[in-house]
Amino acid sequence: MSENQPQQPHPIPDPNAPQAAPAGALPETPAESAEGQLAQRLAELQDQMLRARADAENTRRRAEEEISKARKFAIESFAESLLPVKDSLEMAIATHAAQPGMSVEQVLEGVHATLRQLASALERNKVVEINPAAGTRFDPHHHQAISVVPAEQEPNTVVNVLQKGYLIAERVLRPALVTVTAPR
Helix, strand or coil: CCCCCCCCCCCCCCCCCCCCCCCCCCCCCHHHHHHHHHHHHHHHHHHHHHHHHHHHHHHHHHHHHHHHHHHHHCCHHHHHHHHHHHHHHHHHHHHHHHCCCCCHHHHHHHHHHHHHHHHHHHHHCCEEEECCCCCCECCCCCEEEEEEECCCCCCCEEEEEEECEEEECCEEEECEEEEEECCC
16 A cells, blocks of 8 residues: 555444454354253253252241251140149148148149149140040950959949040040950
């Protein structure tokens, strides 16, 4: 170029224009394009799977913590309802120590009041007595036969209750100890 000729400005490349393949590179085939899309989709699915696993693990861990807390504090309500019974027993002992000449009737009255408190606390917490009446059919799910005796009532029925049983929410906590009639 001669010095008298004006220089032409260099063209500015258009960023939206398709890029020419580098020298020596082959144009992309449809198969290579599909492979790239599949690889990208695979990476997305793997990421989703890892996130789902982490979410499931967090949910499992939170559930375990809640179960642990529920087990730890499940008895809280029951213990709270028994505290007045303990208070009454302690008061009875303190009263007897302060007044050793209390009559048997006074002591018995206090014992009955405390027993009513205890029965009420058990009832509030769904602890129910198993106390079958004489002649009730023997139920091995709720009763435990201690002995079998001959009697005038139907065979395999309760004659006598030696110790009451208890249910808690319909589950046997302790079966009633009973004497049962012998088969004829």
